[in-house]
Amino acid sequence: MSEPCIICVAITGSVARKSDNPAVPITVAEQVESIHASFEAGAAIAHCHVRNGDGSPSSDPEKFAALKEGIETHCPGMIVQLSTGGRSGAGRERGGMLPLRPDMASLSVGSNNFPTRVYENPPDLVSWLAGEMRTYGVKPEIEAFDLSHIFRAKEMAEAGELLGTPYVQFVMGVKNAMPVDREVFDFYVHTVHRLFGDDAPWCAAGIGRHQITLNEWAAAAGGHLRT
Amino acid sequence: MSEPCIICVAITGSVARKSDNPAVPITVAEQVESIHASFEAGAAIAHCHVRNGDGSPSSDPEKFAALKEGIETHCPGMIVQLSTGGRSGAGRERGGMLPLRPDMASLSVGSNNFPTRVYENPPDLVSWLAGEMRTYGVKPEIEAFDLSHIFRAKEMAEAGELLGTPYVQFVMGVKNAMPVDREVFDFYVHTVHRLFGDDAPWCAAGIGRHQITLNEWAAAAGGHLRT
Ligand SMILES: [Zn+2]
Ligand SMILES: [Zn+2]
Ligand SMILES: [Zn+2]
Ligand SMILES: [Zn+2]
Structure with missing residues (x-):
């Protein structure tokens, strides 16, 4: 029996702005609407960034709170994952939303x-971000930009320092970090199984443009x- | 017919000081003496850092020039590799010795x-360091602290951006970077062969303490x- 495939939707990365793509949802209302459509289509996890009015990345806990509440109201049962990534702030600002106790938060554990x-x-x-996640019962998603x-x-x-079995996300195709490479992908999967168990x-x-490739590889593996 | 094994001697990393280990050579004269002993014992490459009088890391081109000259005088034919690593300086300071035209210089191509x-x-x-190495005909040794x-x-x-086939050094066992792991080591070797050819x-x-392990693995592989 194979497990159901969890689909994680990241409706907005932290980079694209309206000027790049007018369809990118910026306001909390737009984001909730877009996440809701994905939820109806079967997505189980919403990976969330928030933005300022001009479309630039933000780490404002109030914006995160509004987005979290919108998702909980409109997408009951959907897993809310808030980003602590570095594009939206510097230092501990990046974890300012963790007291909201989202289900999950992204956690980068190395530099690249x-x-x-x-x-x-x-x-x-x-270590501080991981500690905040423990304090508030937030499950981390480990962002693996590289093998180490x-x-x-x-x-x-x-x-x-982490609650439960680490849930690792492989990120590939970022320029100057790990490229999209099938052998590396297979080695990543093998390494996760070796370190954390086959399950x-x-x-x-x-x-x-690499998203489709990674989706195919991940679904098959x-x-x-x-x- | 197997190729002769090249031994690269790094008599001083950039971290240890006399206070940690009184045998660490600090002055240029001490370094040349120590490298000479390794040369007599068969080492072919001298990987060089320089230090201030108090033992702290330096990137002073004059110190590098004196060390290079000492090696060339006392160890004829030995390959001189100067470190452009980040412990000894910040920014372009790190490449200030490249106009000395050493045979090789270390080059870190990512962050960790x-x-x-x-x-x-x-x-x-x-890119700037790689450009200086091209300008002065310096062969880079790529320091791979991670797979990417x-x-x-x-x-x-x-x-x-690089002269000739990249010469990669795998660095393992630095805390918070890549640990010493046999499967990763094998995958590193496989990746070098896949990307740059079997030769x-x-x-x-x-x-x-990991140096001995890595030496055994590298010699066998x-x-x-x-x-
Ligand atoms: Zn995910
Ligand atoms: Zn993200
Ligand atoms: Zn070497
Ligand atoms: Zn070094």
Whole structure:
């Protein structure tokens, strides 16, 4: 018997703005509407960023609270995952919404390059974010931008820094980080099974045009999907 | 016929000081003496950091020049590799010794975490260092602290940013970066062969107590050694 495939919807990354694509939902009402459509279509997890009025990334806890409430009202049972990613703020600001006790939050456990800069996740910030997630009962989704991040999650789990079995998301196709490569993808899956057990869930996200490829690979290999 | 095994000696990392280990060579004269002993014992490459009088890391081109000259005088034919690693300086300071035209220089092509901080190698600095190495005819040794760094080297080689076939060093055992893991090591070797050809040379460095393990693995798998 195969498990049902969990679909995780990230309706807005933190980068696209209305000027790039007029269909990108910006306001909380637009986001809730878009997430609701995905929920009706079967998505189980909503991966959420919030934005300022001009479309720039925000980490305002009030915006996150409104979005979380909208999803809970309109999409009962949907898992709310709030982003603590670095595009929306610096340092501990990134975790300011964790007291809202969302079901999940993203957690980057290492650093890597992004297209034009360093994606900085210093060890003390990672530990602090993980601690906040423990305090508020938030399940982390480990964002693996590189292979060592999966091992780092293992070390953190062994040290009691993460609640339960780590849920790892492979992120591929970001320029200057890990490219979309089938052998690496297979090694990622193998590594998750080796470190966390054959039943450990995982998901995969491809950036931009790579999303379809990663969805196909993940669906065939028993992972969850990010759309 | 198997190729001779190249031994690369890194007599001083950038971290240890006299206070940690009184045997660590600090002055240029002490370093040359220590490298010379390794050279007599068969080491072919000297991987060099320089230090201030108090033992702290330096990136002073004059110190590098004196060390390079000392090695060339006392160890004729030994390959001189100067470190452009981030412990000794910030930004372009790190490449200030490249006009000395050493045979090789280390080049980190991505970012990752170190025990207490982010090891920052922003994309524009990486490109600048690679450009200086091209300008001065310096062969880079790619420091792979994580898997994506090997892929980044491939992209840079294809873009004409690196001279010749990349020479990759796997670095394992740094806390918060890639741990010492046999399956990862094997996948690293496989990836180098896949991306750069079966004859592409590579080497491996384990940090501290891991050095012996990595030497054994590398010698058995056809790589070069860092001692
Ligand atoms: Zn997901
Ligand atoms: Zn996100
Ligand atoms: Zn070496
Ligand atoms: Zn070094």
